[in-house]
Amino acid sequence: MELLDAHLVPAVDGVAFGLLLFVVAAGLSLAFGTAGVLNLSHGMLYAIGAYTGAELSDGTWGGLALGLAAGTAAACVAGAGLSAATAPLARRGHLAQALLTFGLALIGGDLLIQFFGADELPVRVPEVLDSSVTLLGHRYPAYRLCFIVMAVLLAAFGTWVLTRTRMGAAVRAAADDPQMLAATGHSPRAVHTGVLAAAGALAGAAGVLGAPIIGPGPGTSENVLMLSLVVVVLGGLRSLWATFAAAVAVGEVQTLGVSVAPELAPYLLFAAMAAVLVLRSRFAEPAGAGHGSEPSGPGPVARLRGRLAGRLPGPKRPSVRLDRLPGRKGSPEWVNRLPGRAAWWQAAPLLVLLGVLVALPALLDAYSISLAGSALALGLLAVSVTVLTGYAGLPTLGQTAPFAVGAYATANLADAGWTMGPVQIVLSALAAAVFAAVVGPAVIRARGTTVLMITLAIGELTGAVVNQLKSVTGGADGLVGFPATQALWGGEGMLEESELYNYALAVAVVAVALTLLVLRSPAGKLLTGTRGAEARMRASGHPVGRYLLVAHICAGALAGVGGSLMVTVQQYLSPADVGFEIAAFALLAVVIGGTTSVIGALLGAGLIVATRDWVAGSWPGHGPLLLGVLFVATVYVLPRGLAGLRGGGSGGGGQSGPPSGTTGAPGTPGAPGTSGEPKTSDAPDVQDQPPPAPTPAGKASP
Amino acid sequence: MLELTGLTAGYHGGTVLHGLDLSVPAGTVHAVVGHNGAGKTTLVHTVAGLMRPSAGTVRLDGRDVTGQPAHRTARAGIGLVPQGRRVFAGLTVEEHLRLSYRPPRRGDTTRPSVWTPARVLELLPRLGERRGNRGADLSGGEQQMLALARALLGSPRVLLLDEPTEGLAPVLVRQIDALVTTLAAEGIAVLLVSPSPAQAVACARTLTVLTSGRMTLRLSGEDARADATALHAALELTATGA
Numbered sequence: 001m002e003l004l005d006a007h008l009v010p011a012v013d014g015v016a017f018g019l020l021l022f023v024v025a026a027g028l029s030l031a032f033g034t035a036g037v038l039n040l041s042h043g044m045l046y047a048i049g050a051y052t053g054a055e056l057s058d059g060t061w062g063g064l065a066l067g068l069a070a071g072t073a074a075a076c077v078a079g080a081g082l083s084a085a086t087a088p089l090a091r092r093g094h095l096a097q098a099l100l101t102f103g104l105a106l107i108g109g110d111l112l113i114q115f116f117g118a119d120e121l122p123v124r125v126p127e128v129l130d131s132s133v134t135l136l137g138h139r140y141p142a143y144r145l146c147f148i149v150m151a152v153l154l155a156a157f158g159t160w161v162l163t164r165t166r167m168g169a170a171v172r173a174a175a176d177d178p179q180m181l182a183a184t185g186h187s188p189r190a191v192h193t194g195v196l197a198a199a200g201a202l203a204g205a206a207g208v209l210g211a212p213i214i215g216p217g218p219g220t221s222e223n224v225l226m227l228s229l230v231v232v233v234l235g236g237l238r239s240l241w242a243t244f245a246a247a248v249a250v251g252e253v254q255t256l257g258v259s260v261a262p263e264l265a266p267y268l269l270f271a272a273m274a275a276v277l278v279l280r281s282r283f284a285e286p287a288g289a290g291h292g293s294e295p296s297g298p299g300p301v302a303r304l305r306g307r308l309a310g311r312l313p314g315p316k317r318p319s320v321r322l323d324r325l326p327g328r329k330g331s332p333e334w335v336n337r338l339p340g341r342a343a344w345w346q347a348a349p350l351l352v353l354l355g356v357l358v359a360l361p362a363l364l365d366a367y368s369i370s371l372a373g374s375a376l377a378l379g380l381l382a383v384s385v386t387v388l389t390g391y392a393g394l395p396t397l398g399q400t401a402p403f404a405v406g407a408y409a410t411a412n413l414a415d416a417g418w419t420m421g422p423v424q425i426v427l428s429a430l431a432a433a434v435f436a437a438v439v440g441p442a443v444i445r446a447r448g449t450t451v452l453m454i455t456l457a458i459g460e461l462t463g464a465v466v467n468q469l470k471s472v473t474g475g476a477d478g479l480v481g482f483p484a485t486q487a488l489w490g491g492e493g494m495l496e497e498s499e500l501y502n503y504a505l506a507v508a509v510v511a512v513a514l515t516l517l518v519l520r521s522p523a524g525k526l527l528t529g530t531r532g533a534e535a536r537m538r539a540s541g542h543p544v545g546r547y548l549l550v551a552h553i554c555a556g557a558l559a560g561v562g563g564s565l566m567v568t569v570q571q572y573l574s575p576a577d578v579g580f581e582i583a584a585f586a587l588l589a590v591v592i593g594g595t596t597s598v599i600g601a602l603l604g605a606g607l608i609v610a611t612r613d614w615v616a617g618s619w620p621g622h623g624p625l626l627l628g629v630l631f632v633a634t635v636y637v638l639p640r641g642l643a644g645l646r647g648g649g650s651g652g653g654g655q656s657g658p659p660s661g662t663t664g665a666p667g668t669p670g671a672p673g674t675s676g677e678p679k680t681s682d683a684p685d686v687q688d689q690p691p692p693a694p695t696p697a698g699k700a701s702p
Numbered sequence: 703m704l705e706l707t708g709l710t711a712g713y714h715g716g717t718v719l720h721g722l723d724l725s726v727p728a729g730t731v732h733a734v735v736g737h738n739g740a741g742k743t744t745l746v747h748t749v750a751g752l753m754r755p756s757a758g759t760v761r762l763d764g765r766d767v768t769g770q771p772a773h774r775t776a777r778a779g780i781g782l783v784p785q786g787r788r789v790f791a792g793l794t795v796e797e798h799l800r801l802s803y804r805p806p807r808r809g810d811t812t813r814p815s816v817w818t819p820a821r822v823l824e825l826l827p828r829l830g831e832r833r834g835n836r837g838a839d840l841s842g843g844e845q846q847m848l849a850l851a852r853a854l855l856g857s858p859r860v861l862l863l864d865e866p867t868e869g870l871a872p873v874l875v876r877q878i879d880a881l882v883t884t885l886a887a888e889g890i891a892v893l894l895v896s897p898s899p900a901q902a903v904a905c906a907r908t909l910t911v912l913t914s915g916r917m918t919l920r921l922s923g924e925d926a927r928a929d930a931t932a933l934h935a936a937l938e939l940t941a942t943g944a
Contacts, residue, residue, distance in 0.1 A: 169797040173790045179752050180790065182772035183782040184802040185856055 009138050010259040011252065016144045018251025019151035020210040022244050024224055025231035026158060027202035031079075033237040034175035035195040037086050038098040038449045040584075041105035043225030045075045045200045047112055049207020050216035054121040057211075061126050064208075071208035072201050078108075079200020083193040089635065090192075094449035095395045096635050099591055102584050103631025109221050110625035120217035143212055150209060158202070159240050171195055222580065226460050227254075230269065233457050234276050269464070273457055350516075350599055357505055361498040369497045371613050372606075373504045373569035378582070379605035380511055380562030382589035383598050384555040389587070390596035391519060392551040393531030394443060397583045398455030399559045401439070401462040402432035404578035406560025408466070408473055410567045414482040419493060421485045425507060425564050432560020436553045444548040447534075459583050466575050478574030485568045494568075504565050511561050516598055518554070527551055585612075585627070592634050703728050704749070704780075704860045704891050709758035711748040718744045719915045721758065726860065726891040726908075728814060731882060731923075733894045733902030735937065736912035742895040743785055745912070746864045749893065750782040751775035763812065763859060777804070779813065781858030785865045787845040789837035789852070796833045798848055799823075802855040814889030817854045825881075826851055843874045850881070860891045867901055879904050899933050902926070911936040 024046055031039045039045075049071035056067035085104065086097045124130075129143040162168040170191055173181045178188035207216075214224060227250060235246030250269065257265035360372055381403050389395045406428035413424050439458050446454055466473045473479065484493030487503045494500050518524060530537050530544050537544050567573050576582075585608050592607060593600020611630055616623035704726040712718045719741040726732040736742050747753045749760055751772035759768045760775075767775050776782070790798060799819040806813045823830040826847045832840060840848060846866060853861060863882065867875040882905045886892050896902055902909050903926045911919040911933065919936040926933050 166800055169793055169801045172792050173801060176790045176792055177788055179772065180782075180784065180788045180852075182752070183750060183776050183784070184852055185773050185776040185804045186801075187771070187773040 007256055007259060008136060009140060010255045012135065012140060012148075013144065014252035014255035015248060016148050016151075016251070017213060017255055018248035019148055019155070020206060020213050021227055021231050021251055022247035023151055023154055023206040023210075024203055025228035025235070025243055025247055026155065026240065027199035027206075028225075028228050029232045029235070029237055029240075029243055030162075030171075030202070031196055031199040032232065032449070032453075034171050035083070035192050035199075036090075036094060036097075036175070036449075037082070037101065037196065038094055038452055039082065039196075039199065040098055040102040040225065041082065041108060041221075042101075042199070042203055042228065043221035043223070044105045044108040044112070045078055045203035046207040046210075046214075046224045047109070047216055047220045048075045048078055049204030050123075050211040050214070050220060051112060051116050051121065051207075052204075053208030053211045054123045054216050055116070057124050059124040059127055059130070061128075063124075064126050068205065068208045072204040075204020075207065076197045076201035079203075080193055080197040082200065083196035086196075087189065087192065092639060094452070095389070095587075095591070096639075098449065098452055099584075099588060099631055100635045103628045103635065105221060105225075106624040106628030106631065108628075109218070110622060110628065112221075113218055116216070118218055120215050123211040123215055125212055147209055147213070151206075154202075154205065155240070155244065162240070167194075226580075229453060229460070230273060230457060233453055234273060263468075267465070267468070269461065273461055353599060353602070354509065361501055366497040368614070369501045370569060371609055373497070373501045374566060375606045375609040376501075376504045376508045376602075377562045377566035377569060378586065378589070378609060379602040380508055380565065381559050381582070381586045382593070382601035382605040383512060383515055384558035384562065385586045385590045386593070386595065386598055386601040387515065387519070387527075387551060387555045387558065389590055391524060391527040391531060392548050392555075393447065393534075394451045394455075394548065394552070395448070395587070396443070396455040397452050397580075397587055398443075398457070398459035398462075399555065399586055400459045400578045400580070400583040401455075402436050402556035402559040403563040403566075403582070404462055404466060405435045405556075406432040406563030407567045407573055407578060408479075408563075409560070410485075410564040411479045411482055411573050412472060414485060414567075415479075417483070419483050419486050421487050421503060421507075421568070424485060424568070425561055428564035429557040429560045432563065433553050433557040435560075436556020437549070440549045440552040440556075444545060444552055456580070456583070460580060463575060463579055466578065473575070474573075476575060478572060478577075480572040482571075484571065500569050504569050507561065507565055511558060512598060512602070515558060519598070523547075588627075588631055588634065592638065594638075594640050703761075703763050704893060705759075705761040706749065707759050707761075709745070709748060709755055709760065711744055711753055711755040711758075717756065717915065719748065719755075722912075722915075722917060724893075724910060724917075726893050728859070728891045729886055729889045730907040731886045731892040731894055731905045732908045732910065733896060733906035734910045734912055735896060735899050735902045735933070737897060737937070739914075740912040741915035742897075742912060743864055744915075746782070746784070746862050746893070746895055749775075749860075750780055750862055752782075776856055779856070779859035781853030781856050781861045783846075783849045783853050783861065783863045783866055785868065787842075787849040789840070789845045789848045791838035792836060794834055794836050795829055795840070795848060798837065798852055799829075799855060802852040804856045806857050812859075813857045814859060816857045819855065822851045822854050825854075825884075842869055843871070846870060846874075846878065854885075858890060860893065861885060863892060863894045863896075865896055866894070867896070867898070875901065899926075899930065899937060903930060903933070909933065 024042070027045070028039060028042045031037050031042065052071035052074050053064075053067035056070055057063045082101065082104065086100060089096045089100060125143045129146055131142050132139040133142045133145060134140075135145075162171065170181065170186050171194075173184075173186075174188050174191040174195075178191075181188050181191065214220060231243060231247045231250050234250065235243035249272065253265060253268050253272070257268050261268075357372075357376075361369055364372065381399055384402075385396055385399050388399070409428040409431040410424045413419075413427060418424060418427070443451060443454055443458070467476055469475075484495055485503070486493055487499070487506075494503055519527075526537075526542065526547050530542070530547055534544055563578070566577060570577070586605070589604030589608055590601050592604030593602070608627070608630070611626055612623050616626050619626070704724075706722055706724045709722045709724075710717060710719055722745065724732065724734075734742055734745065744753065748755050751767070751770050751774065754769045759766055761767070762775075762778055762780065765778065767778050767780070770778070772782075790801075793801065799822065803819055805818070806816060828844060829847055829851055832844060837845065837848065850866070866882075867878050870878065879901060882892055882894060886905075892905075894902065894905060903923070906923045906926075908923060909919075909921055909926050910917055913936070919932065921932060
């Protein structure tokens, strides 16, 4: 009883916090589950509501009502705008849309700070509610109780609309099969817009009402986005009630957990998350599996073969026809990839890039060289993302987790006196590989956008651990002052920028060469096959899960090497170096490069570091804005990345010099870039079969 | 009355349907027969507005609906029963009916017949028994009925049936054939696409054989019923890939 007494207030707080998260997460879940947009700017929509509410609330009921109306309307319009922005990308799959929303979030965040300043705004609630009531002998803020009631009403109303009305049925039908919804006379586009507008309105309303709980400030967007993502992942997409329970659970962990066990709270969230991800296979079910209405991959082909074989006794003719069948189109590509003159053409850009990189120290000043070193480290991270996204078909936002493991391993090794470069690299790679092996099973079960969410959660929670585990990571202060790395046995610790850069270049060359070797080997083909036609690979007896796990571990090790390099080059390490932004940058670098191009990823990383640190240097404080614009421009202008420019020949335009020349090997139509679309986009090149409808919620419906 | 003139369509990479001319007067069944890959589904999808034709026109009672998005062609009066049924897995039968029910605009008296959920359930009583079941929980035959109900509830002028008997038991096949005849008698123009000449012969007033996206034979239902040799010959020709 005493225990209950002491923790009653935080427990009720947890309910209020949880309900706030529920309203926000419901919008996120709605946008993702039914419109197929993983909206990484959802936190920004909340911030729009919160800022508007805080600005208009003056302590009167009228102010609150006005704020609620204006905040909801503003976020609703923003949501509808998001729908208009993502609609042209619908055929390109979820990855492009997610990146676009992230870019818009960066831009929006910057603009909000421009308008409202970088300080947290104070929020005033109506005076009647600005008092406290007595709750079982405790005083408790009346506003929070009132908020609980409002949130429950909002949740009940939303649930009713979704499950009981014709509109709700249309929304669920759109998630299932938009083409068939259109065939019943409803415009899927209108439903899409409506859903995103409604999701925006929910986030905006939550922002206005929740401003006294999570106030408007520069960190609001990310904080809210992360917490609601955790809620969505924990709750799954199947039922609002599961989301509700997850939201309250997260709320309690964040309030009651902190008051009961302050040190353990962050791990509690992490542990719950990990447990759910590993245990609940239904959320992470491969796309399309067990989904009735979707035409299964091999079905028509197998059927056609059966019929042809049945009708035709002669063995020669069918083989002629079969060559024209869908699924065989890849053969010329494979033929072209065989070594020969084409191989030299393909190697040429790499050699040119290598030449430029080797010559860099002679061309640049010290600061720029150290940036180039960081770019190499980020480049390795990007290459590891390429392996996962482009080859294994697992678009990831969580490669910063093994990257962080590698980075902190190297920093701690150096601190303990292990300053030998190769030893640091190998041990960091090992540590990251072990980490990747542990979290791998949760990742490889999912496909498509679900992977984005799961990996995002893994990256984010690793970040939380980094912040908490001060003895190893130095917490928010980071690590600094560890001994410099020696390149080889018997050498001195490297301190000069050009030394460090050369070391980083040597390591990166070895790592990239190894990666390319593996990707060009039969192992790489197995991965490509898995991404392109998983069911057929399974049916041919390939242990697909094992391949993906191995790929995940190798990519983790590669990211670990990148992390190790970054520490060595920077000679300090802070949580921001392994944060969500870096993960998004890595993914952007990959998309700039064209998802399956290793060299493209390296160039993309270079371009990002250049934008962030060189260009933004002349316009201080607006790095996020520039990067956001880069994100948006990339998604719209370079649908297949730099690799896609190859076909255009002279392309390149204003892009930095080497890309246009180096990403494309003229005369090799079979270069990896041709299959450069993420798995989720299912290009409709299969004849006599409609383009498969994007069915994000198909995964969710058992 | 559905009229297609010079309809040409394809996917990026190749043309699948080459200049098809075809008309389906109200109250009749026009069957298009062809093997897989002949372009049947492409034809249906192009008429339904799920694909844009690269050339040619689609006219509905004289009104040009070429290249309009699917929800507009649906509202104009084209009902689609797609291959593989494609019912909404997560929606109950009841919700399907409610979602699809679209009465004609007031004053629009040109529809062959107006369908309400009650009338559809009268025609397809089995669906009434499964009102509360989700699409994914229905049997193949029930899903086919539901897909048909979904198309009928828009009170269509034209009904597109894409392999409606695929994977169904013979008794259900006969039932579907009977339904097709009933619906045509209501004044609906039915475009039936099927790999099976038997079904086409059973219901159609006119038959078209499609080979690699081109019409290779057209004959009347009576001729086909009297002597199916020509039809079979045309289809056999398709199979040997001449």
